[in-house]
Amino acid sequence: MKRSPGTLLLRWSGRVLVATVLLFVLLPGIVVAISAFNDRAILAFPPQSWSLRWFWRAFSYADFAKGFWNGLAVTVWASSIALVVGSAFAFAIHRYKFALRDLLEGILLSPLIIPHYTIGLGVLILASQTNVERGFPLVIFAHVVMVLPFVMRSTYISLENLDIRLELAASSLGATPLRILFTVTIPLLIPGLLSGWLFAAILSFNEFTATLFVSSQATQTLPVAMYNYVREFADPTLAALSVIYIVVTATLLTIANSVLGLGRILNVDAH
Amino acid sequence: MNTRPFLGWFVSPAGLVAVGLIAAMLAVFQYSVRAYIPGSLEVGGFTWQNFAAMLRPLYALAFWNTVLLCFETAVFTLILAYPLAYALVRTNSSALRSFILIVSVTPLFLGEVVRTYSWMIVLGSNGFLNTLLLKLGLLDRPVQMMFTAGGVVAALVHVTMPIMVIMLAAALSHIDRNYEKAAESLGAGPVRVFLTITLPLSMPGIVAGFSTAFAWTFSAFATPQLIGGGRVSTVSTLIYQLGFSSFNFPFAASLSIIGLALSLAVIALLRKAARPLERMASTT
Numbered sequence: 001m002k003r004s005p006g007t008l009l010l011r012w013s014g015r016v017l018v019a020t021v022l023l024f025v026l027l028p029g030i031v032v033a034i035s036a037f038n039d040r041a042i043l044a045f046p047p048q049s050w051s052l053r054w055f056w057r058a059f060s061y062a063d064f065a066k067g068f069w070n071g072l073a074v075t076v077w078a079s080s081i082a083l084v085v086g087s088a089f090a091f092a093i094h095r096y097k098f099a100l101r102d103l104l105e106g107i108l109l110s111p112l113i114i115p116h117y118t119i120g121l122g123v124l125i126l127a128s129q130t131n132v133e134r135g136f137p138l139v140i141f142a143h144v145v146m147v148l149p150f151v152m153r154s155t156y157i158s159l160e161n162l163d164i165r166l167e168l169a170a171s172s173l174g175a176t177p178l179r180i181l182f183t184v185t186i187p188l189l190i191p192g193l194l195s196g197w198l199f200a201a202i203l204s205f206n207e208f209t210a211t212l213f214v215s216s217q218a219t220q221t222l223p224v225a226m227y228n229y230v231r232e233f234a235d236p237t238l239a240a241l242s243v244i245y246i247v248v249t250a251t252l253l254t255i256a257n258s259v260l261g262l263g264r265i266l267n268v269d270a271h
Numbered sequence: 272m273n274t275r276p277f278l279g280w281f282v283s284p285a286g287l288v289a290v291g292l293i294a295a296m297l298a299v300f301q302y303s304v305r306a307y308i309p310g311s312l313e314v315g316g317f318t319w320q321n322f323a324a325m326l327r328p329l330y331a332l333a334f335w336n337t338v339l340l341c342f343e344t345a346v347f348t349l350i351l352a353y354p355l356a357y358a359l360v361r362t363n364s365s366a367l368r369s370f371i372l373i374v375s376v377t378p379l380f381l382g383e384v385v386r387t388y389s390w391m392i393v394l395g396s397n398g399f400l401n402t403l404l405l406k407l408g409l410l411d412r413p414v415q416m417m418f419t420a421g422g423v424v425a426a427l428v429h430v431t432m433p434i435m436v437i438m439l440a441a442a443l444s445h446i447d448r449n450y451e452k453a454a455e456s457l458g459a460g461p462v463r464v465f466l467t468i469t470l471p472l473s474m475p476g477i478v479a480g481f482s483t484a485f486a487w488t489f490s491a492f493a494t495p496q497l498i499g500g501g502r503v504s505t506v507s508t509l510i511y512q513l514g515f516s517s518f519n520f521p522f523a524a525s526l527s528i529i530g531l532a533l534s535l536a537v538i539a540l541l542r543k544a545a546r547p548l549e550r551m552a553s554t555t
Contacts, residue, residue: 006460007461010461014354014358017354018354018355018358018371021351021352021354022355022375024351024429025374025375025378025429026374028386028389028390028392028393028429029389031389032389032392034399035399042397043392043397045399045402045403084284085285085288088277088280088281088282088284088285089281089282089284089285091277091281092281092282092285095275096275096278098275098278104286107289107293108285108288108289108292111292113538114296114531115486115489115490115527115530115531115534116490116492117490117492117507117510117511117527118299118527119295121510121514121520121524122292122295122299123295125295125298125301125520126291126294141291144288145288145292145295148285148288177276177277178276178277181276202380203380205382206380206381206385207382208382208384208492208493209383209492212492223383223384226384227493227497230384230388230391238388239389241385242381242388242389245381245382245385246385249377249380249381250373252380253377253380254369254373257369257372257373
Protein backbone atom coordinates (compact mmCIF):
# COMPACT_ATOMS: atom_id res chain seq x y z
CA MET A 1 0.00 0.00 0.00
CA LYS A 2 1.33 3.43 -0.89
CA ARG A 3 1.30 5.97 1.89
CA SER A 4 1.03 9.69 1.40
CA PRO A 5 3.54 11.96 3.18
CA GLY A 6 0.68 13.14 5.43
CA THR A 7 -0.06 9.61 6.62
CA LEU A 8 3.62 8.97 7.26
CA LEU A 9 3.94 12.19 9.26
CA LEU A 10 0.89 11.18 11.29
CA ARG A 11 2.32 7.74 11.91
CA TRP A 12 5.65 9.11 13.13
CA SER A 13 4.14 11.82 15.31
CA GLY A 14 1.96 9.09 16.83
CA ARG A 15 5.07 7.07 17.63
CA VAL A 16 6.82 10.06 19.19
CA LEU A 17 3.71 10.76 21.26
CA VAL A 18 3.49 7.19 22.54
CA ALA A 19 7.22 7.17 23.35
CA THR A 20 6.86 10.45 25.27
CA VAL A 21 3.96 9.12 27.34
CA LEU A 22 5.86 5.91 28.05
CA LEU A 23 8.79 8.03 29.22
CA PHE A 24 6.47 9.94 31.56
CA VAL A 25 5.24 6.64 33.03
CA LEU A 26 8.78 5.27 33.38
CA LEU A 27 10.49 8.47 34.59
CA PRO A 28 9.82 8.19 38.35
CA GLY A 29 10.95 4.55 38.30
CA ILE A 30 14.19 5.45 36.55
CA VAL A 31 14.87 8.38 38.88
CA VAL A 32 14.20 6.23 41.96
CA ALA A 33 16.54 3.54 40.63
CA ILE A 34 19.34 6.09 40.17
CA SER A 35 18.93 7.63 43.62
CA ALA A 36 18.77 4.22 45.34
CA PHE A 37 22.46 3.69 44.50
CA ASN A 38 23.47 7.19 45.62
CA ASP A 39 26.08 6.95 48.39
CA ARG A 40 25.19 10.20 50.16
CA ALA A 41 22.22 10.62 52.47
CA ILE A 42 21.24 13.79 50.64
CA LEU A 43 19.95 13.36 47.12
CA ALA A 44 21.85 14.87 44.22
CA PHE A 45 21.80 14.27 40.49
CA PRO A 46 23.82 12.72 39.12
CA PRO A 47 25.09 10.95 42.28
CA GLN A 48 28.76 11.69 43.09
CA SER A 49 29.51 8.19 44.38
CA TRP A 50 27.66 4.91 44.38
CA SER A 51 26.88 2.32 47.02
CA LEU A 52 24.51 -0.43 48.03
CA ARG A 53 24.23 0.67 51.62
CA TRP A 54 20.61 1.89 51.37
CA PHE A 55 19.59 -1.58 50.28
CA TRP A 56 21.19 -3.00 53.43
CA ARG A 57 19.44 -0.39 55.53
CA ALA A 58 16.09 -1.21 53.86
CA PHE A 59 16.58 -4.86 54.79
CA SER A 60 17.83 -4.22 58.30
CA TYR A 61 15.32 -1.52 59.33
CA ALA A 62 13.11 -3.32 61.85
CA ASP A 63 9.84 -1.53 60.98
CA PHE A 64 10.11 -2.59 57.32
CA ALA A 65 10.74 -6.22 58.20
CA LYS A 66 7.81 -6.22 60.62
CA GLY A 67 5.61 -4.36 58.14
CA PHE A 68 6.48 -6.88 55.46
CA TRP A 69 5.50 -9.90 57.56
CA ASN A 70 2.38 -8.17 58.90
CA GLY A 71 1.40 -7.19 55.37
CA LEU A 72 2.03 -10.66 54.04
CA ALA A 73 -0.19 -12.21 56.72
CA VAL A 74 -2.97 -9.69 56.09
CA THR A 75 -2.67 -10.18 52.33
CA VAL A 76 -2.82 -13.98 52.42
CA TRP A 77 -5.79 -14.00 54.79
CA ALA A 78 -7.70 -11.18 53.10
CA SER A 79 -7.27 -12.35 49.52
CA SER A 80 -8.04 -15.98 50.40
CA ILE A 81 -11.19 -15.05 52.33
CA ALA A 82 -12.19 -12.73 49.48
CA LEU A 83 -11.57 -15.54 46.99
CA VAL A 84 -13.90 -17.97 48.77
CA VAL A 85 -16.60 -15.40 49.60
CA GLY A 86 -16.42 -13.48 46.32
CA SER A 87 -16.27 -16.40 43.91
CA ALA A 88 -19.12 -18.22 45.69
CA PHE A 89 -21.22 -15.06 45.48
CA ALA A 90 -20.28 -14.50 41.83
CA PHE A 91 -21.45 -18.07 41.13
CA ALA A 92 -24.77 -17.37 42.87
CA ILE A 93 -25.45 -14.13 40.97
CA HIS A 94 -24.41 -15.69 37.69
CA ARG A 95 -26.66 -18.72 38.03
CA TYR A 96 -29.60 -17.80 40.22
CA LYS A 97 -32.19 -15.16 40.88
CA PHE A 98 -32.85 -14.60 44.58
CA ALA A 99 -34.21 -11.99 46.94
CA LEU A 100 -32.05 -8.87 47.41
CA ARG A 101 -29.65 -10.12 44.73
CA ASP A 102 -29.05 -6.78 43.01
CA LEU A 103 -28.95 -4.89 46.29
CA LEU A 104 -26.36 -7.25 47.72
CA GLU A 105 -24.29 -7.06 44.55
CA GLY A 106 -24.44 -3.25 44.61
CA ILE A 107 -23.33 -3.11 48.25
CA LEU A 108 -20.40 -5.43 47.66
CA LEU A 109 -19.25 -3.56 44.55
CA SER A 110 -19.57 -0.15 46.24
CA PRO A 111 -16.00 -0.14 47.67
CA LEU A 112 -14.91 0.53 44.08
CA ILE A 113 -16.28 4.08 44.41
CA ILE A 114 -16.35 4.68 48.16
CA PRO A 115 -13.11 6.50 49.06
CA HIS A 116 -10.79 4.25 51.03
CA TYR A 117 -10.52 6.79 53.83
CA THR A 118 -14.30 6.55 54.32
CA ILE A 119 -14.03 2.75 54.57
CA GLY A 120 -11.09 3.05 56.97
CA LEU A 121 -12.84 5.64 59.11
CA GLY A 122 -16.04 3.57 59.17
CA VAL A 123 -14.30 0.36 60.23
CA LEU A 124 -12.33 2.29 62.86
CA ILE A 125 -15.46 3.93 64.35
CA LEU A 126 -17.38 0.64 64.23
CA ALA A 127 -14.54 -1.09 66.08
CA SER A 128 -14.43 1.55 68.80
CA GLN A 129 -18.22 1.46 69.22
CA THR A 130 -18.32 -2.32 69.54
CA ASN A 131 -15.15 -2.40 71.66
CA VAL A 132 -13.33 -4.54 69.12
CA GLU A 133 -9.56 -4.40 69.50
CA ARG A 134 -7.53 -2.73 66.71
CA GLY A 135 -5.91 -6.06 65.82
CA PHE A 136 -5.33 -8.08 62.68
CA PRO A 137 -8.97 -9.24 62.19
CA LEU A 138 -9.98 -5.59 61.79
CA VAL A 139 -7.32 -4.89 59.15
CA ILE A 140 -8.17 -8.14 57.35
CA PHE A 141 -11.88 -7.31 57.32
CA ALA A 142 -11.22 -3.88 55.78
CA HIS A 143 -9.03 -5.49 53.12
CA VAL A 144 -11.60 -8.20 52.30
CA VAL A 145 -14.21 -5.49 51.69
CA MET A 146 -11.88 -3.58 49.36
CA VAL A 147 -10.60 -6.49 47.23
CA LEU A 148 -13.89 -8.43 47.01
CA PRO A 149 -15.14 -6.58 43.87
CA PHE A 150 -12.04 -7.63 41.94
CA VAL A 151 -12.45 -11.32 42.82
CA MET A 152 -16.17 -11.18 42.01
CA ARG A 153 -15.49 -9.65 38.62
CA SER A 154 -12.76 -12.10 37.72
CA THR A 155 -14.89 -15.14 38.66
CA TYR A 156 -17.95 -13.74 36.92
CA ILE A 157 -16.05 -13.30 33.63
CA SER A 158 -14.77 -16.89 33.87
CA LEU A 159 -18.30 -18.16 34.48
CA GLU A 160 -19.50 -16.30 31.38
CA ASN A 161 -16.91 -18.19 29.32
CA LEU A 162 -17.67 -21.57 30.90
CA ASP A 163 -19.45 -24.05 28.67
CA ILE A 164 -22.51 -25.06 30.69
CA ARG A 165 -22.97 -28.18 28.57
CA LEU A 166 -20.04 -29.78 30.39
CA GLU A 167 -22.00 -29.52 33.64
CA LEU A 168 -25.15 -30.82 31.96
CA ALA A 169 -23.20 -33.80 30.62
CA ALA A 170 -21.92 -34.62 34.11
CA SER A 171 -25.42 -34.22 35.49
CA SER A 172 -26.97 -36.53 32.87
CA LEU A 173 -24.38 -39.14 33.80
CA GLY A 174 -25.72 -39.03 37.33
CA ALA A 175 -23.23 -36.77 39.14
CA THR A 176 -24.56 -34.93 42.18
CA PRO A 177 -24.43 -31.10 42.23
CA LEU A 178 -21.61 -31.24 44.79
CA ARG A 179 -19.60 -33.61 42.61
CA ILE A 180 -20.18 -31.45 39.51
CA LEU A 181 -19.03 -28.40 41.44
CA PHE A 182 -15.76 -29.99 42.52
CA THR A 183 -14.94 -32.06 39.43
CA VAL A 184 -16.25 -29.85 36.60
CA THR A 185 -17.02 -26.25 37.56
CA ILE A 186 -14.17 -25.37 39.92
CA PRO A 187 -11.41 -27.00 37.80
CA LEU A 188 -12.65 -25.07 34.76
CA LEU A 189 -12.69 -21.83 36.75
CA ILE A 190 -9.12 -22.24 38.09
CA PRO A 191 -7.46 -19.64 35.79
CA GLY A 192 -10.10 -17.03 36.66
CA LEU A 193 -9.93 -17.84 40.38
CA LEU A 194 -6.16 -17.71 40.33
CA SER A 195 -5.98 -14.37 38.55
CA GLY A 196 -8.67 -12.96 40.87
CA TRP A 197 -6.67 -14.10 43.89
CA LEU A 198 -3.45 -12.63 42.48
CA PHE A 199 -5.07 -9.27 41.79
CA ALA A 200 -6.62 -9.21 45.25
CA ALA A 201 -3.30 -10.15 46.86
CA ILE A 202 -1.30 -7.45 45.06
CA LEU A 203 -3.92 -4.78 45.81
CA SER A 204 -4.17 -5.83 49.45
CA PHE A 205 -0.40 -5.88 49.94
CA ASN A 206 -0.19 -2.31 48.63
CA GLU A 207 -3.33 -0.85 50.18
CA PHE A 208 -2.42 2.20 52.19
CA THR A 209 -5.13 4.76 52.98
CA ALA A 210 -7.68 2.56 54.75
CA THR A 211 -4.91 0.58 56.44
CA LEU A 212 -3.46 3.80 57.88
CA PHE A 213 -6.80 4.35 59.64
CA VAL A 214 -7.42 0.83 60.94
CA SER A 215 -3.93 -0.41 61.78
CA SER A 216 -2.02 0.24 64.97
CA GLN A 217 1.69 0.24 65.77
CA ALA A 218 1.50 -3.54 66.19
CA THR A 219 -0.40 -4.28 62.97
CA GLN A 220 1.09 -1.76 60.56
CA THR A 221 1.74 -3.09 57.05
CA LEU A 222 4.68 -2.27 54.78
CA PRO A 223 3.07 0.73 52.98
CA VAL A 224 2.19 2.29 56.35
CA ALA A 225 5.74 1.71 57.63
CA MET A 226 7.08 3.31 54.44
CA TYR A 227 4.78 6.31 54.84
CA ASN A 228 5.95 6.81 58.42
CA TYR A 229 9.57 6.52 57.27
CA VAL A 230 9.27 9.15 54.55
CA ARG A 231 7.82 11.58 57.08
CA GLU A 232 10.78 11.09 59.42
CA PHE A 233 13.83 10.55 57.20
CA ALA A 234 14.94 11.95 53.87
CA ASP A 235 17.66 9.41 53.01
CA PRO A 236 17.41 7.10 49.98
CA THR A 237 16.41 3.97 51.97
CA LEU A 238 12.91 4.25 50.61
CA ALA A 239 14.32 4.58 47.09
CA ALA A 240 16.12 1.27 47.57
CA LEU A 241 12.95 -0.34 48.89
CA SER A 242 10.98 1.11 45.95
CA VAL A 243 13.44 -0.43 43.50
CA ILE A 244 12.94 -3.86 45.11
CA TYR A 245 9.18 -3.28 44.97
CA ILE A 246 9.23 -2.30 41.29
CA VAL A 247 11.46 -5.21 40.27
CA VAL A 248 9.36 -7.79 42.16
CA THR A 249 6.05 -6.42 40.85
CA ALA A 250 7.22 -6.15 37.24
CA THR A 251 8.61 -9.70 37.41
CA LEU A 252 5.35 -11.07 38.84
CA LEU A 253 3.36 -9.28 36.15
CA THR A 254 5.65 -10.49 33.37
CA ILE A 255 5.20 -14.06 34.62
CA ALA A 256 1.44 -13.54 34.90
CA ASN A 257 1.44 -12.14 31.37
CA SER A 258 3.19 -15.13 29.86
CA VAL A 259 1.30 -17.76 31.90
CA LEU A 260 -2.20 -16.33 32.15
CA GLY A 261 -2.21 -13.61 29.46
CA LEU A 262 -2.69 -10.22 31.12
CA GLY A 263 -4.51 -8.90 28.04
CA ARG A 264 -7.16 -11.56 28.49
CA ILE A 265 -7.55 -10.94 32.23
CA LEU A 266 -7.80 -7.18 31.72
CA ASN A 267 -10.16 -7.67 28.79
CA VAL A 268 -8.06 -5.53 26.40
CA ASP A 269 -7.32 -8.13 23.72
CA ALA A 270 -8.34 -7.14 20.22
CA HIS A 271 -11.29 -9.04 18.79
CA MET B 272 -35.00 -31.62 43.20
CA ASN B 273 -33.34 -28.46 44.41
CA THR B 274 -32.89 -26.26 41.33
CA ARG B 275 -30.61 -23.84 43.14
CA PRO B 276 -28.01 -26.02 44.87
CA PHE B 277 -25.71 -24.33 47.43
CA LEU B 278 -27.59 -21.02 47.21
CA GLY B 279 -27.59 -20.43 50.95
CA TRP B 280 -23.99 -21.58 51.35
CA PHE B 281 -22.80 -19.31 48.55
CA VAL B 282 -24.70 -16.18 49.45
CA SER B 283 -24.51 -16.05 53.24
CA PRO B 284 -20.75 -15.34 53.61
CA ALA B 285 -21.10 -12.47 51.13
CA GLY B 286 -24.17 -11.32 53.05
CA LEU B 287 -22.12 -11.22 56.24
CA VAL B 288 -19.43 -9.07 54.62
CA ALA B 289 -22.15 -6.76 53.26
CA VAL B 290 -23.65 -6.42 56.75
CA GLY B 291 -20.22 -5.51 58.13
CA LEU B 292 -19.70 -2.90 55.41
CA ILE B 293 -23.14 -1.38 56.00
CA ALA B 294 -22.53 -1.29 59.75
CA ALA B 295 -19.25 0.57 59.11
CA MET B 296 -20.96 3.09 56.83
CA LEU B 297 -23.78 3.55 59.36
CA ALA B 298 -21.15 4.17 62.03
CA VAL B 299 -19.78 7.01 59.92
CA PHE B 300 -23.29 8.45 59.48
CA GLN B 301 -24.01 8.15 63.15
CA TYR B 302 -20.77 9.87 64.17
CA SER B 303 -21.32 12.68 61.69
CA VAL B 304 -24.28 13.99 63.69
CA ARG B 305 -22.68 13.74 67.14
CA ALA B 306 -21.02 16.52 69.08
CA TYR B 307 -17.25 16.62 69.47
CA ILE B 308 -15.89 16.66 73.00
CA PRO B 309 -12.39 18.19 72.79
CA GLY B 310 -9.68 16.02 74.25
CA SER B 311 -11.90 12.95 74.41
CA LEU B 312 -12.60 10.01 72.16
CA GLU B 313 -16.17 9.87 73.47
CA VAL B 314 -18.78 11.72 71.45
CA GLY B 315 -21.61 13.89 72.73
CA GLY B 316 -25.28 14.16 71.77
CA PHE B 317 -27.04 14.77 68.49
CA THR B 318 -26.11 17.91 66.53
CA TRP B 319 -26.03 19.32 62.99
CA GLN B 320 -23.08 21.49 63.99
CA ASN B 321 -20.53 19.43 61.99
CA PHE B 322 -22.37 19.95 58.75
CA ALA B 323 -22.92 23.65 59.44
CA ALA B 324 -19.18 24.09 60.10
CA MET B 325 -18.44 22.90 56.60
CA LEU B 326 -19.80 26.13 55.16
CA ARG B 327 -16.81 27.96 56.61
CA PRO B 328 -14.46 29.19 53.84
CA LEU B 329 -11.58 26.93 54.91
CA TYR B 330 -13.62 23.77 54.37
CA ALA B 331 -15.63 24.98 51.40
CA LEU B 332 -12.31 25.84 49.73
CA ALA B 333 -10.95 22.34 50.42
CA PHE B 334 -13.99 20.83 48.69
CA TRP B 335 -13.61 23.14 45.72
CA ASN B 336 -9.85 22.42 45.52
CA THR B 337 -10.47 18.70 45.60
CA VAL B 338 -13.05 18.76 42.82
CA LEU B 339 -10.77 20.96 40.70
CA LEU B 340 -7.78 18.71 41.36
CA CYS B 341 -9.78 15.60 40.42
CA PHE B 342 -11.08 17.24 37.26
CA GLU B 343 -7.64 18.41 36.09
CA THR B 344 -6.13 15.02 36.86
CA ALA B 345 -8.85 13.16 34.95
CA VAL B 346 -8.50 15.45 31.89
CA PHE B 347 -4.69 15.16 31.70
CA THR B 348 -4.81 11.42 32.35
CA LEU B 349 -7.30 10.96 29.52
CA ILE B 350 -5.18 12.96 27.07
CA LEU B 351 -2.00 11.03 27.93
CA ALA B 352 -3.58 7.59 28.26
CA TYR B 353 -5.47 7.60 24.96
CA PRO B 354 -2.42 7.33 22.65
CA LEU B 355 -0.99 4.59 24.86
CA ALA B 356 -4.22 2.58 24.86
CA TYR B 357 -4.54 3.05 21.12
CA ALA B 358 -0.98 1.83 20.51
CA LEU B 359 -1.56 -1.08 22.90
CA VAL B 360 -4.62 -2.31 21.03
CA ARG B 361 -3.54 -1.54 17.47
CA THR B 362 0.15 -2.43 17.31
CA ASN B 363 1.07 -5.49 15.27
CA SER B 364 4.20 -6.23 17.25
CA SER B 365 3.47 -8.56 20.16
CA ALA B 366 6.71 -7.54 21.89
CA LEU B 367 5.65 -3.88 21.85
CA ARG B 368 2.19 -4.91 23.06
CA SER B 369 3.62 -6.76 26.05
CA PHE B 370 6.01 -3.90 26.76
CA ILE B 371 3.28 -1.24 26.75
CA LEU B 372 1.02 -3.49 28.82
CA ILE B 373 3.66 -4.20 31.49
CA VAL B 374 4.89 -0.59 31.62
CA SER B 375 1.41 0.89 31.90
CA VAL B 376 0.01 -1.71 34.30
CA THR B 377 2.95 -2.12 36.72
CA PRO B 378 2.37 1.25 38.46
CA LEU B 379 -1.17 0.10 39.28
CA PHE B 380 0.31 -2.51 41.59
CA LEU B 381 3.00 -0.40 43.21
CA GLY B 382 0.75 1.34 45.68
CA GLU B 383 0.38 5.02 46.36
CA VAL B 384 3.34 5.39 48.73
CA VAL B 385 6.04 4.08 46.38
CA ARG B 386 4.73 6.13 43.47
CA THR B 387 4.37 9.29 45.53
CA TYR B 388 7.85 8.91 46.97
CA SER B 389 9.37 8.59 43.51
CA TRP B 390 7.62 11.79 42.44
CA MET B 391 9.04 13.54 45.50
CA ILE B 392 12.53 12.77 44.17
CA VAL B 393 11.56 13.92 40.68
CA LEU B 394 10.01 17.21 41.82
CA GLY B 395 12.17 18.22 44.80
CA SER B 396 14.26 21.41 44.65
CA ASN B 397 17.43 19.24 44.53
CA GLY B 398 15.42 16.71 42.58
CA PHE B 399 15.83 15.24 39.16
CA LEU B 400 13.77 17.70 37.13
CA ASN B 401 15.25 20.85 38.66
CA THR B 402 18.81 19.54 38.31
CA LEU B 403 18.19 18.57 34.70
CA LEU B 404 16.69 21.94 33.77
CA LEU B 405 19.49 23.81 35.56
CA LYS B 406 22.19 21.76 33.82
CA LEU B 407 20.54 22.33 30.45
CA GLY B 408 20.55 26.03 31.19
CA LEU B 409 16.80 26.32 30.89
CA LEU B 410 16.55 27.60 34.45
CA ASP B 411 18.91 29.76 36.48
CA ARG B 412 17.53 28.75 39.86
CA PRO B 413 15.37 25.84 41.08
CA VAL B 414 11.65 26.16 40.57
CA GLN B 415 9.29 25.23 43.39
CA MET B 416 7.47 22.06 42.25
CA MET B 417 7.00 20.25 45.53
CA PHE B 418 4.16 21.56 47.70
CA THR B 419 2.29 22.94 44.68
CA ALA B 420 -1.02 21.91 43.15
CA GLY B 421 0.77 21.37 39.81
CA GLY B 422 3.14 18.86 41.42
CA VAL B 423 0.23 17.03 43.02
CA VAL B 424 -1.59 16.84 39.66
CA ALA B 425 1.51 15.47 37.88
CA ALA B 426 1.84 12.69 40.45
CA LEU B 427 -1.90 11.96 40.47
CA VAL B 428 -1.96 11.69 36.67
CA HIS B 429 0.75 9.07 37.02
CA VAL B 430 -1.30 7.26 39.66
CA THR B 431 -4.53 7.14 37.61
CA MET B 432 -2.85 6.41 34.27
CA PRO B 433 -2.91 2.56 34.43
CA ILE B 434 -6.63 2.24 35.13
CA MET B 435 -7.42 4.76 32.38
CA VAL B 436 -5.25 2.85 29.88
CA ILE B 437 -6.97 -0.43 30.82
CA MET B 438 -10.47 1.00 30.44
CA LEU B 439 -9.72 2.80 27.16
CA ALA B 440 -7.96 -0.26 25.74
CA ALA B 441 -10.94 -2.45 26.68
CA ALA B 442 -13.27 -0.11 24.79
CA LEU B 443 -10.93 0.25 21.79
CA SER B 444 -10.45 -3.50 21.50
CA HIS B 445 -14.19 -4.03 21.16
CA ILE B 446 -14.58 -1.71 18.19
CA ASP B 447 -15.50 -3.54 15.00
CA ARG B 448 -12.74 -2.49 12.60
CA ASN B 449 -14.99 -2.97 9.60
CA TYR B 450 -16.53 0.43 10.37
CA GLU B 451 -13.12 2.03 9.96
CA LYS B 452 -12.39 0.08 6.80
CA ALA B 453 -15.76 1.12 5.35
CA ALA B 454 -14.99 4.78 6.05
CA GLU B 455 -11.53 4.42 4.49
CA SER B 456 -12.93 2.78 1.38
CA LEU B 457 -15.32 5.72 1.04
CA GLY B 458 -12.29 8.01 0.93
CA ALA B 459 -12.01 9.29 4.51
CA GLY B 460 -8.47 10.13 5.63
CA PRO B 461 -6.96 8.70 8.84
CA VAL B 462 -7.73 11.80 10.90
CA ARG B 463 -11.33 11.83 9.76
CA VAL B 464 -11.71 8.09 10.43
CA PHE B 465 -10.36 8.59 13.94
CA LEU B 466 -12.52 11.61 14.73
CA THR B 467 -15.78 10.32 13.25
CA ILE B 468 -15.54 6.57 13.89
CA THR B 469 -12.93 5.49 16.44
CA LEU B 470 -13.27 8.31 18.95
CA PRO B 471 -17.10 8.22 19.20
CA LEU B 472 -17.10 4.41 19.39
CA SER B 473 -14.60 4.48 22.27
CA MET B 474 -16.86 6.85 24.23
CA PRO B 475 -17.98 4.21 26.78
CA GLY B 476 -14.33 3.64 27.70
CA ILE B 477 -13.67 7.38 27.93
CA VAL B 478 -16.63 7.88 30.28
CA ALA B 479 -15.73 4.86 32.42
CA GLY B 480 -12.05 5.86 32.56
CA PHE B 481 -12.76 9.50 33.30
CA SER B 482 -15.17 8.80 36.14
CA THR B 483 -12.90 6.13 37.63
CA ALA B 484 -9.92 8.50 37.48
CA PHE B 485 -12.08 11.13 39.16
CA ALA B 486 -13.15 8.77 41.94
CA TRP B 487 -9.60 7.50 42.52
CA THR B 488 -8.20 10.99 42.75
CA PHE B 489 -10.94 11.92 45.17
CA SER B 490 -9.90 9.03 47.35
CA ALA B 491 -6.14 9.64 47.05
CA PHE B 492 -4.46 10.52 50.31
CA ALA B 493 -0.70 9.86 50.29
CA THR B 494 -0.10 11.96 47.15
CA PRO B 495 -1.76 15.23 48.24
CA GLN B 496 -0.46 14.71 51.78
CA LEU B 497 3.21 14.14 50.90
CA ILE B 498 3.57 16.19 47.70
CA GLY B 499 1.15 18.89 48.83
CA GLY B 500 2.96 18.96 52.17
CA GLY B 501 0.04 20.62 53.95
CA ARG B 502 -0.09 23.47 51.46
CA VAL B 503 -2.58 21.72 49.18
CA SER B 504 -5.50 20.73 51.36
CA THR B 505 -7.99 18.22 50.05
CA VAL B 506 -10.92 16.43 51.64
CA SER B 507 -8.77 13.37 52.35
CA THR B 508 -5.92 15.27 54.03
CA LEU B 509 -8.40 17.26 56.14
CA ILE B 510 -10.16 14.09 57.30
CA TYR B 511 -6.89 12.52 58.36
CA GLN B 512 -5.73 15.67 60.08
CA LEU B 513 -9.04 16.05 61.96
CA GLY B 514 -9.12 12.39 62.95
CA PHE B 515 -5.54 11.83 64.01
CA SER B 516 -4.24 15.23 65.06
CA SER B 517 -7.26 16.62 66.88
CA PHE B 518 -9.26 13.39 67.36
CA ASN B 519 -12.33 15.19 66.07
CA PHE B 520 -13.84 12.05 64.62
CA PRO B 521 -17.40 13.43 64.37
CA PHE B 522 -16.26 16.23 62.08
CA ALA B 523 -14.02 13.84 60.11
CA ALA B 524 -17.07 11.59 59.66
CA SER B 525 -19.29 14.40 58.42
CA LEU B 526 -16.56 15.55 56.00
CA SER B 527 -16.25 12.06 54.56
CA ILE B 528 -20.05 11.80 54.16
CA ILE B 529 -20.16 15.04 52.17
CA GLY B 530 -17.06 13.94 50.27
CA LEU B 531 -18.68 10.64 49.37
CA ALA B 532 -21.94 12.35 48.32
CA LEU B 533 -20.03 14.87 46.24
CA SER B 534 -17.95 12.27 44.45
CA LEU B 535 -21.04 10.12 43.73
CA ALA B 536 -22.91 13.17 42.44
CA VAL B 537 -20.08 14.15 40.09
CA ILE B 538 -19.77 10.61 38.74
CA ALA B 539 -23.55 10.37 38.20
CA LEU B 540 -23.48 13.74 36.45
CA LEU B 541 -20.60 12.65 34.21
CA ARG B 542 -22.42 9.46 33.24
CA LYS B 543 -25.58 11.43 32.53
CA ALA B 544 -23.78 14.05 30.46
CA ALA B 545 -22.12 11.28 28.48
CA ARG B 546 -25.31 9.40 27.68
CA PRO B 547 -26.18 11.34 24.49
CA LEU B 548 -22.61 10.77 23.29
CA GLU B 549 -22.86 7.06 23.97
CA ARG B 550 -26.19 6.86 22.19
CA MET B 551 -24.54 8.57 19.25
CA ALA B 552 -21.80 5.95 19.36
CA SER B 553 -24.22 3.05 19.47
CA THR B 554 -26.11 4.26 16.40
CA THR B 555 -23.00 5.06 14.37
